[in-house]
Amino acid sequence: MTADILARVKEFTEAELLGKEAYFDSRPSVPTPASEKLHAAGLANWWIPAEYGGAGVGLEESVDIVSELSYGDAGFAFSSFLSILGTTMLHLFGERQLAARYLGEMARTGGFCGILVSEEGAGSELGRTATSFTRTGDSLVITGDKYFSTNTDAADFLLVAARSAADESDFSVVLVPRDTEGIEIVRRWDMLGMRGSGTYEVRLHDCVVPASHALSGNGLRLLEAGLNASRTLIAATAIGVSRRIRELSMEYAAGKWVKGVPLVSNSVFIAKLGQIEMLIDVMRNQCRAAGAEFDGILASPVPAASIYRAGTLRTALAAKMYCGQAGWSVATTGSEMFGGLGYTNEHLISKLVRDLRYVGLVEGGDDVIRDLLFSRYVVPAMKRR
Numbered sequence: 425m426t427a428d429i430l431a432r433v434k435e436f437t438e439a440e441l442l443g444k445e446a447y448f449d450s451r452p453s454v455p456t457p458a459s460e461k462l463h464a465a466g467l468a469n470w471w472i473p474a475e476y477g478g479a480g481v482g483l484e485e486s487v488d489i490v491s492e493l494s495y496g497d498a499g500f501a502f503s504s505f506l507s508i509l510g511t512t513m514l515h516l517f518g519e520r521q522l523a524a525r526y527l528g529e530m531a532r533t534g535g536f537c538g539i540l541v542s543e544e545g546a547g548s549e550l551g552r553t554a555t556s557f558t559r560t561g562d563s564l565v566i567t568g569d570k571y572f573s574t575n576t577d578a579a580d581f582l583l584v585a586a587r588s589a590a591d592e593s594d595f596s597v598v599l600v601p602r603d604t605e606g607i608e609i610v611r612r613w614d615m616l617g618m619r620g621s622g623t624y625e626v627r628l629h630d631c632v633v634p635a636s637h638a639l640s641g642n643g644l645r646l647l648e649a650g651l652n653a654s655r656t657l658i659a660a661t662a663i664g665v666s667r668r669i670r671e672l673s674m675e676y677a678a679g680k681w682v683k684g685v686p687l688v689s690n691s692v693f694i695a696k697l698g699q700i701e702m703l704i705d706v707m708r709n710q711c712r713a714a715g716a717e718f719d720g721i722l723a724s725p726v727p728a729a730s731i732y733r734a735g736t737l738r739t740a741l742a743a744k745m746y747c748g749q750a751g752w753s754v755a756t757t758g759s760e761m762f763g764g765l766g767y768t769n770e771h772l773i774s775k776l777v778r779d780l781r782y783v784g785l786v787e788g789g790d791d792v793i794r795d796l797l798f799s800r801y802v803v804p805a806m807k808r809r
């Protein structure tokens with residue numbers, strides 16, 4: 425099944441993304457028409473489980489899909505897969521009817537889910553979240569400012585991280601339909617890269633939703649469960665961008681002469697490409713390992729309880745941090761490859777370098793990931809391996 429999907433994703437990338445890099449880098453209105461075409465090709469939101477009408481592709485196989493899309497445009501890939509963070513939480517921890525309604529709609533329409541977690545004073549340190557919910561009868565009233573949120577303007581629904589106004593320790597994730605009164609898009613950020621995606625600052629003014637829209641469980645733990653999926657796919661974008669840099673380098677080296685021979689025959693160039701190949705292969709293997717571990721937990725008899733207990737997975741943390749670093753190493757080698765041209769906006773490498781930088785920042789920078797690896801997998805001696 426996935427071989428067919430992957431072949432169609434490759435066709436889509438060739439037809440709709442390759443050659444349109446300047447357009448995606450121009451900060452177009454989002455979603456771009458390419459999102460509709462992805463849906464028309466039956467490929468949007470490919471991971472949504474079959475019980476909701478989706479293709480149900482697992483995370484391990486999604487790594488190659490994201491690598492293909494990112495080969496064309498990493499920003500487009502990011503906006504196409506980031507909903508997985510919210511859909512994973514909704515599927516595992518949402519009330520059944522709520523999940524069926526919103527995930528069924530996403531499978532049918534190719535829509536988006538926005539994730540509103542980060543605040544100006546609480547990005548990585550979610551314990552400092554100031555957005556609050558108040559219970560009034562059977563409703564929740566949500567108020568707060570969210571600093572970064574991708575896809576929110578076009579989303580069908582939002583998953584908002586908030587804490588109870590009455591009890592600071594009650595941290596929840598709440599589904600807020602996008603058409604709820606009180607949602608204000610403050611601005612779309614002008615990002616350094618990933619400009620084919622849209623990330624917004626959003627304000628929630630007394631948004632009222634039914635109390636049944638709160639997902640079940642501690643919100644911080646639910647986020648950890650969902651972040652395993654999105655961090656793995658953020659890592660996978662580095663594979664696609666690095667593969668693109670490899671191809672550009674090979675094309676350039678065939679026509680560039682150094683010391684009387686084409687650069688492609690030069691031993692320094694050969695060593696660089698050999699190094700890049702090793703990095704791409706290890707990135708791919710680590711992302712697949714993270715995907716396989718996640719898929720294995722979700723295939724267990726009690727997936728929600730199992731992933732809730734597991735929390736943030738070592739393989740997903742390692743994939744994101746490793747791919748951020750390895751991808752950056754490929755990007756910097758790539759930018760040197762094209763001489764002075766590599767530092768101009770005339771050459772695609774400048775976009776690829778800017779796009780790649782996000783891997784090591786979004787959903788936790790390296791300092792945060794190292795901290796998590798230490799506290800979750802080094803301090804508890806029984807978890808060391």
Ligand SMILES: Cc1cc2nc3c(=O)[nH]c(=O)nc-3n(C[C@H](O)[C@H](O)[C@H](O)COP(=O)(O)OP(=O)(O)OC[C@H]3O[C@@H](n4cnc5c(N)ncnc54)[C@H](O)[C@@H]3O)c2cc1C
Nearest residue numbers: 539540541542547548572573574623786787788791792795
């Ligand atoms: C393109 C893009 C899309 C995004 N999309 C979304 C989205 O859809 N939804 C959403 O909620 N957010 C989103 N974000 C926000 C993003 O996930 C956060 O910016 C990121 O997690 C970092 O948080 P922060 O900005 O608060 O910075 P921080 O993590 O607070 O980092 C600031 C500084 O503090 C240091 N620091 C932080 N923690 C530690 C630590 N434990 N040890 C040592 N140093 C530390 C860092 O190294 C850094 O120097 C997006 C951001 C971008 C750029």
